Amino acid sequence: MKRVACDRNVCLYCGTCVGGCPFEAMTLFSTWIEVDHDVCTRCGVCVKLCPVGALTLGEAGP
Amino acid sequence: MKHEVDVLVIGAGPGGSSAAKAAAEAGASVLLIEKRQEIGSPVRCGEGVAMDWLRELGIPPDQRWIAHEVDGARLVSPCGHVMTMDARRAGNETGFVVERDAFDRALASAAVRAGSDIWMRAMATGAKMVGDRMSRVKVDRFGDDVTIVPKVVIAADGFESRVCGWAGLNSRLALKDIDSCLQYRLVGIETDERWNDFYVGSMAPGGYVWVFHKGEGVANVGIGVGAHRLRKKGDVRMYLDRFIASHPELSRGRAVDIVAGAVSTSLPMDTTVKGNLMLVGDAARMIDALTGGGVVHAIRSGQIAGAIAGEHLQGGQPMDRYERAWRREIEDLLVRNYVAKEKAVNLSDETFDRIIGALCELEVSHITTGEILAAVAKVAPEFMAELEDLL
Incomplete structure (x- = not known):
């Protein structure tokens, strides 16, 4: 199943994806982003929103 | 506990x-x-602040957080018309670039x-x-x-x-009411540090590019792009890099700081x-x-x-x-500036050129966002009709 993944080497923890997520599926901690995969609809808005391109919607996850 | x-x-x-x-x-x-x-920290801001507004809020300027003082701001159209807003006339909406942290x-x-x-x-x-x-x-x-x-x-x-x-x-927020922003602090640029510059047009769809000077040869160069105009991963960075590459005075600079963030462009x-x-x-x-x-x-x-x-x-x-x-x-x-934004994001490059070109000719006595909008209503009434009531 497709999942949103954050590349920690790219992410600046700015919160743009968190505030822009239409489903409030994301949370900004001080140095990480958490995605609630049960709430996430894989719409891909966050992938486009991220100013630095740190997010990917791809095949991943356990 | x-x-x-x-x-x-x-x-x-x-x-x-x-x-x-x-x-x-x-x-x-x-x-x-x-x-x-x-x-x-990390900073998530272009760092331009209207000093008169801060004074009104009981916050006098302090050397600990002022990076640079400018003479005013310039609004640049896609084809290069420049409207200069001298601080002596621009009053309360230009002035200082701060160290936000x-x-x-x-x-x-x-x-x-x-x-x-x-x-x-x-x-x-x-x-x-x-x-x-x-x-x-x-x-x-x-x-x-x-x-x-x-x-x-x-x-x-x-x-x-x-x-x-x-x-x-x-x-x-609706996507049309979000701007995704990215900024580099560029060192070694060859720009005029007396002015803070705003570039509008399709190089920053649904937003604008800013060049806020922090001293000689140093500026925050950033972009905001309307979220509904983003098509794929990394678009915001692509737009900013493309703008800098097409401006030789900026492309000589190197980024010593990267700042990202978003702003809502909605009603409250x-x-x-x-x-x-x-x-x-x-x-x-x-x-x-x-x-x-x-x-x-x-x-x-x-x-x-x-x-x-x-x-x-x-x-x-x-x-x-x-x-x-x-x-x-x-x-x-x-509310007024929200209505103006809803108009501005749909203007073509040609219309921006026409409006800013005409504004250069106009004598605007006291330049605030409100005065600019009033002037725009004169030169491009078809775009600003709904705004008249709000000015």
């Missing part, structure tokens, strides 16, 4: 620190919590000096609602779980606010007070939709919320006065 407090302020940005200071000055016991380990630290320090407590690395993780009241707030303080029992909660948790949702307030929220909760600043969507500026509104709404919290605790005055109080001062401007 349980911790009782009169006023809990969530988020130590300009809005939160101003609220904490005002509530402490009104005699309340105040706890200000900040999830990060450093106030104001130092600025935010100064405001938080002022809150502490006024008597507020502050916890760093303290993140609100959830809340218990009893009816309309936020009776408990769960906080992770440097790894320890603490339950705060507040009489009043002021949410100043910014663009990505979660506190609104806990109280059942809808703060979700319909409800900003509920039970014992007040929302201030970006969390209440008080950002100016046209300019993307939010610092002064955050400070002012914070001051109002803090004072009202104090009066509520002392004399029992209802807190819903907050809604009317901040709207009386700020809402007209936010």
